[in-house]
Amino acid sequence: MVMATRSPSHTSGRVMALGTTHQERYRFATWPIKCSSAPVANHLSPFLQEWAARLLLERSLSIKSPTIAYQLTGSKKVQQVLASPRVLERFLSSAQADDLRVVFAGLYPLDASSTGRAALEAALREPHKFVLKPQREGGGNNVYGEDIRKVLEGLGERERSKFILMDLIRSPPFRGYMVREGQLIDAQVVSELGIFGIFLGSGPTVLLNETGGHLLRTKSHESNEGGVAAGFAVIDSPLLV
Incomplete structure (x- = not known):
């Protein structure tokens, strides 16, 4: 031992x-x-x-690896707060913040604030436009479509505030091939490219901050989830043209 x-x-x-x-x-x-x-x-x-x-x-x-502070920065709630007006400007110039917001999906709280109440009403009215996300990682935890309405209607205000709401990203599908458990699958697929980052710091001092590779995941466009380990997607390779 x-x-x-x-x-x-x-x-x-x-x-x-x-x-x-x-x-x-x-x-x-x-x-x-x-x-x-x-x-x-x-x-x-x-x-x-x-x-x-x-x-x-x-x-x-x-x-x-990671520190608890760094781990919290990747949580769904912190992502939602960073997407709020005037928050990025605490860390970046206005021009840099504007450049980042161009690639942000809409992220909304579900708390008792006016923004949270508006998000709740929108989700109940048109749930197919959103993804309901808890503070979880690993795949299989998000809620989609009509299930969003069912979940939200069963939650009190305190429990509801533990979730965030995100605009559903609708990537255009294309024909692709996946191999899972030795079987070739010919399907309409979508892909998601993630960039690895390497960060090392000591207190306020940044010692290393750079990119460290990528991960491309491909899944059926009919699948809501995208985790590889959870069995929803496969690891892919990008073709640079």
Whole structure:
């Protein structure tokens, strides 16, 4: 069994040790973290222990991949807030903010604000124009079409505010071929190109911030979801022309 502990000479927990015994300990530099995107009952004791462990990691000197702050920036709610008027200007020039907004889909809150109430009314009136998104990752969590109306009508104001509403992106389909479980599938498909980013920082200091490759996913245009691991899409290769 491998255990991680605080170094006894550093009671603040800023230096972490890894080893199989108390005599064989090694400091480690990086924590890859793939959790905290699923809802948990935070009032239950086991989950309080998990958050205490996460707090210990965040306070350590090791590199967190990602830090909790960086993880939050990718959440649906933060994406929606960044799309709100005059928010991008806190971080970018007006010209840069305008350039970014050109490629934004419409993102709306579902809280008690006037914008949230207007979004709720629009979603109930024309649900086929939107995607209802919870604060989840990994595919299979979004709500589409008439199901949006059913979900929203069953939620109270507090529960509804945990979701955001996004304009449905309607990409033009094209004929393509996918291979899944050894079978060739000839279908009308759509693709989604994602760009990987590499970021390393220390407090307010940015040490590295650059692109690091891409991922092209292709799926049937009839499928709402697009996750590869969830079985909705396949990994593809772009053809540059």
